[in-house]
Amino acid sequence: MKALKLKKEDLYAYLESLKSYGELWGPVKRGERYAYARLVNVREVALQALRTILPPKKFFVPPRFNMFRYSEDRYTEAFEDVKPRVLFGLHPCDIHGLMILDELFLERFPDPYYKKRREATAIIGLSCIPDDKCMARSTNTHAVEGGFDLAFNELGEEYLVWVGSSLGDDLVRLNLDLFNEEIDAQDLQKYLEWRRKRDSRYKLNFDLTGMPDIMELSWDSDLWQELADKCLACGACSMVCPTCNCYNIRDVSDLSLESGVRERHWDSCMNKEYALVAGGHNFREARAERLKLYYTHKLKAFITEYGKPSCVGCGRCIDTCPVNINVAEVIRALKGQEVKV
Amino acid sequence: MAEIPKPKVGFYGFTGCGGDLLTILHCEDELLDIFNAVDIRSFLMASSDVHDDEELDIAFVEGSITTDHQLESLKGIRKRSKVLVAIGSCACFGGPQAARLGYGDWEERFKKVYGEVKHTVARPRESYPLDEYVKVDCCIPGCPIDKHQFFFALTRLAKGMPVELTTFPVCAECKWNENECLLLKGELCLGPVTAGGCNSRCPNHGLPCIGCWGPTKEANVASEISLLKERNFSSEEIINKLRLFGGAAMVRRFADLLGIKTEEPAGKPRQKKARKPVAAGKAKKKTASKSPKAKSGRKR
Amino acid sequence: MTGNSQIAASAPSANPFMPEQMRIVRRSDLTSDVRFFQVRPVDMERALSLDYKPGQFMMVSLAGVGESPFSISSTPSRPGMLEFCIRKVGRLTGELFKYKENSIIGVRGPYGNGFPLEKMIGHDILIVVGGLGVAPLRSLLLYILDNRDKFGKFYVLLGARTPAEMLFRKEFFEIKERDDLECLLTVDNDPTSQWPFNKGVVTDLFPKIKELDPDNTFATICGPPVMYKFVVAEFLKLGIPKHQILMTLERRMHCGIGKCGHCAIGSIYTCLDGPVFSYWDVLHMKDLI
Structure with a gap:
């Protein structure tokens, strides 16, 4: 270089x-x-x-x-x-x-x-x-x-x-x-x-080694329900996250009914229908399950797959969530520290 | 693909400002396409050539029901329509005129405002959304509705398909539009609990969401209220805001959070659904001889 | 918008999201709400070169409606045709049922891992199917029948609620006649009282399995969720190793190629790393079922 x-x-x-x-x-x-x-x-x-x-x-x-x-x-x-x-x-x-x-x-x-x-x-x-x-x-x-x-x-x-x-x-x-x-x-x-x-100048310093293990051990923790009680499920955390990439597709017909577009738009695992399949079964109906998926993706799954978290520490979720659910608070909670959530 | 004949469509309005029908009429660029896509049999705001005795494939109905006469008309529309679509906040939730739903007796409230009056034209009643009285197949909320959401619904319905409107709260689209978060700026914004689809119309102009699209399926109203209280809004302010456009949707789902007593009158057999506090309170009044039917299996 | 680079046509596009035009050549009702579709790329040469593995799925696209994943029910050993077995449950299937023979639909794929045929070859095979689970497992079943000499002993246990609801009933009656496999059929209820075979749940059939070498067996199951627990217990009782017990899973999917995120389970995507998983996967990956 x-x-x-x-x-x-x-x-x-x-x-x-x-x-x-x-x-x-x-x-x-x-x-x-x-x-x-x-x-x-x-x-x-x-x-x-x-x-x-x-x-x-x-x-x-x-x-x-x-x-x-x-x-x-x-x-x-x-x-x-x-x-x-x-x-x-x-x-x-x-x-x-x-x-x-x-x-x-x-x-x-x-x-x-x-x-x-x-x-x-x-x-x-x-x-x-x-x-x-x-x-x-x-x-x-x-x-x-x-x-x-x-x-x-x-x-x-x-x-x-x-x-x-x-x-x-x-x-x-x-x-x-x-x-x-x-x-x-x-x-x-x-x-x-x-x-x-x-x-x-970094005020937020976390040791993220072993995060997948900590997540694994927290699978049945009450934390997820506590977060879910507060979570507004607004999806803003996904929208502002630099690595959230989920999307939906939707066919939108022109008024002629003969032509139209296949549209792709951002989605979030906070959306209730995120894992809903035809026939009505919802694989992640509970908000707590969806929050867990979000943080599993950030702090566990990506580390398992690529050796690094899919959180890049930009602080946008900290800056965005109106009810203070964010990656820093979740890490603190997972590590057994007192949190504001 | 299967050939579909042009669906016969009617547009109707009850109590409301007419803004939803007007929104449709205002679609100047698309109006011809709409008229080409469907066979409009009745649209009084657009044409006096109405055929109000015909069977319809789709009826679009704006406004809430506030008189006995309207109720009869609504039932008539329902009877001759395969699909009935509520358009706008009034038809979907009751509108601002339903903001006091469940707060004591309606007749008393009515008298407080109007005094003792003789009803000459029509007999008034508490404002309710359409689904209080008839089966509503699809709700296109908004005050007024969004034309793109209307087109989407129209094309889906014209092809006989179900209409899935956005399940996101306003916040999602508000982020897409990269607005500053008004809630974080200390404003009383209902974005997180309000269904999106409006393209965050109000926040785009720096105005907080007033909830006119109604609560989302998963609205965490309890959390929203405690969040707003932390921001030093009074319970009264918060509840008034939630009820202004939330109408029956708010009352049915979140009566306890809005401070509405849900006990049924003593000795009265339980209505089918627990959501009936409003109806239950009203049903004992003689004016409510046409008591709203309690529906079971409501999907909201 | 400018630039109309490609038009969906007979050949697969460089754009992995582009549906390929296929023709419905035959459709028939298997039950009141399940329909069988035979589909073929418009171009015959392309049709003959279509390759896939049992257990894989395709994304079926209807213009103006959307896209959904469907298991392939046909076998690559009978080239030229794709077959699907589809229940009418939602918007897309509701519309698909309106499509007549000769109409064009969009299809792309195949996607997913499919069954690990290379590992299964040389082994005894036990297939257990309930209800619509036949959609993916019929592909494997026909594949094995077409390559019968490459596999060891072969058992097929098929359960349905009633005789009328048994998918591919005729086909299974014929298969049952073959002497190179043991095909056992059962129904939960028989309102007609004409059913000549077993009555009861599919696990009732397990005692009839003889001479299976468990260490040398691959067992597969697909069916309604309630079935899994009981059938897997039977597999384990037989002594079949956990990593040789295979199941195909369903998830919401919008892309089929690991982009849209909806089918994520822990660190894997059902569309890329599944839909075929082993029981061991299920045990060590939370959230799978």
């Missing part, structure tokens, strides 16, 4: 030049929160944004999109016209989230809808200093070594810019004059210092 430097004062100029590759998107202020939006004016970018309401998954699997158009019995692929675009400002946890989605959507039976959008998108990371809801250090997703084209690391008055792919190299060359290729020992010192500072 190659490293370069960019003066902070040159950031806007560089962002502007990225537009020659494609649409530029980045975090902007949305009320008191943030959301990824098209950066028509690069100065609108919210560099201080820690977490956006929705994770970047919305770019690759939009909440609702059409898979097919059908007419009588014939199906036609309904690919949206995906233009090249640059996503700027992804923090390491979100890049890890994308890498998890890549494993789900690009490995066995690649999902062409995801793939097409993914291939058209350049990813530019941005370092961050955590707040009290970040727990990426516990999930070991606080740093990235891949999964991006460029990654900007704040370093005093400059950004250290990691080039992670050949596309990243192309992007640098869009405005090479802005970059400094001279990296010296001082930069290393600054970088190490910055890392120490970042690591020291």
Whole structure:
């Protein structure tokens, strides 16, 4: 991996030049929160944004999109016209989230809808200093070594810019004059210092080793019912989770009744009908069972399968759940600590 | 695929603002397609050419039932329709006019507002949703309804298929639209317990959800109430908000949480369903000679 | 929206979600609510090259209605045709029953692990079926009959509520006549009083099983949920190892290929890692049944 430097004062100029590759998107202020939006004016970018309401998954699997158009019995692929675009400002946890989605959507039976959008998108990371809801250090997703084209690391008055792919190299060359290729020992010192500072700011630190065993032993715990009594089953936790990928399909007919679309939209295992099959049997009727599934997926199943949790520690569930059910509280409860839930 | 003849359809309105039928009439881009898809036999708001003695495949009915006369008309519509669809909050839940359902005797409440009056045009009665009196095959809630949800239901019904509307609360779509959470900002938002399908219409404009789509199948109203109390809303405010559009759906399912006494009058044989506190209280009144039938096996 | 790259046609698409056009060539009622469908890709060459394993399933797509998974009831040893045995229970099946012979439906697959034939070859086989469980197990049964010399002793126990509700009744009467397997039939009730075979639950048939080498046996079961507990107990009594007791499970599915998440059970997806599971899987993976 190659490293370069960019003066902070040159950031806007560089962002502007990225537009020659494609649409530029980045975090902007949305009320008191943030959301990824098209950066028509690069100065609108919210560099201080820690977490956006929705994770970047919305770019690759939009909440609702059409898979097919059908007419009588014939199906036609309904690919949206995906233009090249640059996503700027992804923090390491979100890049890890994308890498998890890549494993789900690009490995066995690649999902062409995801793939097409993914291939058209350049990813530019941005370092961050955590707040009290970040727990990426516990999930070991606080740093990235891949999964991006460029990654900007704040370093005093400059950004250290990691080039992670050949596309990243192309992007640098869009405005090479802005970059400094001279990296010296001082930069290393600054970088190490910055890392120490970042690591020291994590308020949520959990030891997740053996989490599958703990989950297994908690299978019949009262905890799930206690959580279920409080859970609103609103599904917001799934919507904002960077690695929740469940969806439903629904055929929506045109008024002509002869044609229509096969639509795909986000689903959540918090939805009562999540495991309902034709004939009326519901494999996960109880809310407690569905909550258990959610956290089994985050803290057990994925570790068993891929050796890492499918929680990337972004803190969105902590920031979102109105009744304070989130991955941190569940970990605490599973580990026998007093919780607010 | 099987050839399906154009279904015969009627549109009717009872007590309500007419906003649901108006929503349909407002679909200017799709209106022709609707008229092509179905054979509209009655739609008074659109045309005076009504055929109100014909058998219908689908009847769309807006509004709640608040007079004896309406009740008779509703029964007539039911009798000649294969499928009866309630459209809008009033038809589905009783509307804001049913917000006091189960709070004491209706006649007393009526007199308190209107005094002693002689009924000349029609004999009024407590506002109830359609399913209090007749079998309703499908509910399209909302105040007013969402046109896309209406189209979805219409196409499904026209093909003789069941209509599954969204089972998510408003929160899901609100997240899709990346709105700031109003509940977390301290507003009295009913999003978590209210059925979605509106595309989070109100929160998109910074307004908290008022529950007009009715409670979701799994609405955890107890948790919502305690959450709002923690946010320093009074029980009264919370309950009023839940009841404003929740009407009969709220009362039937969450009477205890709304502070409605559910005991049956002493010595009276139990009605078939425990959800009948409202009906039970009313049934003893002579005005309620046409007492709403207690239905068993309700699926909500 | 722009770009209409592909149209569902005779060949499988690069898009794994794209239904392939297939024709209903025959349909017949097995009972009042269960219908048999014979389906074939529109293109005959493609039809003959269709390959799958017993125990796999296909996603059946009806435009404007949706998509649902169905077990394949036919055997790959009789190429050219896919067969399904479908009960009318929901929206999609309700619509499918309106489709006549010669109409076109969308089908994609095959999906799932199917039965581990490579492991089962050379072993004794015991198939126990109840009700609609015949849908996936008929595929295995016919496959074994078509490859009879590759397997050891072969027992089939089939139960239904009444003679009228016994699916593929005629076919089983014929199979029963063969001398290269033991096929035992039973019904819970016989309103007609004409039933010539056993009356009672399927577990009543177990004492009739003779000369089965348990360590060398694969036992499979598919049927209504209540059956599993009792039948598995019988398998264990016979001494059949837990990992050689196989069952196929049902779950909600929207994709069939591990994307939509609905069939997740612990760390596996029923659509990719199932629907065929061993009793050992069931024991060590909570939540499976």
